[in-house]
Amino acid sequence: RTRLPRKGLGLQVYSYDWFQTDSSVTIAIYTKQKDISLDSIIIDNQDDSFRAETIIQDYSYLIHIRLSHEVQEDVSARIVENVGKIEIVLKKKENTSWKCLGHPLENHNSFIPRKDVGLHYRECQLISKEDVTHDTKLFCLKLPPSSHLQTPVGQHVYLKLTVTGAEIVKPYTPVSDSLFSEFKEPVLPNKQYMYFLIKIYPAGLFTPELDHLQIGDFVPISSPEGNFKISKFQELEDLFLLAAGTGLTPMVTILNFALTRVRSLRKVKLMFFNKTEDDIIWRSQLEKLAFKDKRFDVEFVLSAPTSEWTGKQGHISPALLSEFLKRNLDESKVFICICGPTPFTEQGVRLLHDLNFSKDEIHSFTA
Ligand code: FAD
Numbered sequence: 001r002t003r004l005p006r007k008g009l010g011l012q013v014y015s016y017d018w019f020q021t022d023s024s025v026t027i028a029i030y031t032k033q034k035d036i037s038l039d040s041i042i043i044d045n046q047d048d049s050f051r052a053e054t055i056i057q058d059y060s061y062l063i064h065i066r067l068s069h070e071v072q073e074d075v076s077a078r079i080v081e082n083v084g085k086i087e088i089v090l091k092k093k094e095n096t097s098w099k100c101l102g103h104p105l106e107n108h109n110s111f112i113p114r115k116d117v118g119l120h121y122r123e124c125q126l127i128s129k130e131d132v133t134h135d136t137k138l139f140c141l142k143l144p145p146s147s148h149l150q151t152p153v154g155q156h157v158y159l160k161l162t163v164t165g166a167e168i169v170k171p172y173t174p175v176s177d178s179l180f181s182e183f184k185e186p187v188l189p190n191k192q193y194m195y196f197l198i199k200i201y202p203a204g205l206f207t208p209e210l211d212h213l214q215i216g217d218f219v220p221i222s223s224p225e226g227n228f229k230i231s232k233f234q235e236l237e238d239l240f241l242l243a244a245g246t247g248l249t250p251m252v253t254i255l256n257f258a259l260t261r262v263r264s265l266r267k268v269k270l271m272f273f274n275k276t277e278d279d280i281i282w283r284s285q286l287e288k289l290a291f292k293d294k295r296f297d298v299e300f301v302l303s304a305p306t307s308e309w310t311g312k313q314g315h316i317s318p319a320l321l322s323e324f325l326k327r328n329l330d331e332s333k334v335f336i337c338i339c340g341p342t343p344f345t346e347q348g349v350r351l352l353h354d355l356n357f358s359k360d361e362i363h364s365f366t367a
């Protein structure tokens with residue numbers, strides 16, 4: 001039994017237990033957290049090591065063992081919500097009775113700060129790659145069946161490649177396969193696909209290498225990371241999204257979450273900054289969504305338009321923002337998310353402060 005070390009989290013007791021039938025083994029993790037969800041648990045079973053990491057705020061509770069017997073590849077997880085219990089089901093390879101679950105490995109049954117756990121990687125397979133714009137592609141990668149991992153809204157993962165003998169890791173933000181995929185919980189058990197919108201920079205270190213991968217190749221993907229908090233959406237009425245280029249990526253799941261899960265929401269507005277029309281990621285999907293859902297509006301701003309462009313032009317500016325950031329009602333609860341190239345984001349945050357938005361009302365995605 002493990003005790004939470006910190007005050008703010010309370011002194012809940014974390015523990016696990018296991019039981020078996022002829023054909024399966026169930027590991028039950030008791031968190032006593034009512035708001036636990038399937039994105040709080042990351043499971044991997046590879047290289048003789050079974051690992052289940054339950055994430056609660058900045059801490060991880062780890063189950064880490066060498067199982068005593070072999071299991072089939074696929075693993076499933078479910079939440080028993082009202083009691084904060086997580087159940088992991090493993091299928092036995094042979095119908096024998098297990099005397100013990102296995103042998104403890106490093107940090108088994110312990111509660112440690114996330115930053116001390118380190119990022120864990122699993123090999124994911126490239127399933128498909130589709131052009132989205134002239135330089136941005138939608139990559140689909142498949143998690144191994146022995147893993148369970150869902151990236152929380154607004155968080156990112158790391159992809160790892162070996163480039164000329166050196167291991168390089170870069171962060172990327174998982175998206176849905178389109179703006180119209182339903183965001184439901186509990187998610188279907190077979191949620192093994194991860195999608196990424198990635199811009200290929202011809203002179204870049206990592207992305208040309210990623211682009212050279214063949215369908216079927218493997219890429220290690222890390223556990224999620226990030227400090228975005230969906231608690232910011234409580235009672236939210238007006239959501240403003242400021243994105244530049246691939247800075248759209250965190251907005252995809254945020255948009256989806258806001259439109260499907262935030263009851264208090266009245267309006268979501270996206271201002272999307274790009275160089276030219278050809279650079280706009282998912283333009284027609286964004287327009288379709290705005291047409292379909294009256295709560296959502298999108299405005300495109302181009303920094304290097306052709307002479308035919310009749311829409312908004314320029315870089316992020318006080319004039320563009322003060323017109324865009326109109327509250328629905330004087331007192332309405334507002335939240336603003338901003339993501340793009342560092343100078344864009346830094347300038348945007350300065351301008352938002354100048355317009356009297358508080359730190360609490362802004363989330364900036366930075367490196
Ligand atoms: P780099 O080698 O970093 O080069 C990038 C560009 O800068 C190239 O055009 C290169 O020619 C130019 N450049 C490099 N060095 C210099 C220099 N000294 N002077 C001038 N120009 C230079 N990207 C996505 O596409 N999708 C995502 O979902 C995504 N999510 C992210 C999430 C987070 C939290 C962060 C921090 C970044 C994210 N990024 C995302 C960006 C991504 O991590 C990489 O930075 C990006 O893919 C560039 O990688 P690269 O190694 O190919 O290019």
Ligand code: NAD
Binds near residue numbers: 248275303314
């Ligand atoms: P880009 O070069 O195509 O530029 C898009 C727009 O950004 C431009 O049209 C312009 O309006 C604005 N912009 C660019 N440089 C600017 C500057 N110096 N000052 C003010 N505005 C400027 O963008 P891109 O190549 O798609 O790059 C997207 C960036 O977003 C990358 O740097 C990437 O690392 C970052 N990103 C960060 C995250 C995160 O979570 N932190 C996620 C995704 C992308």
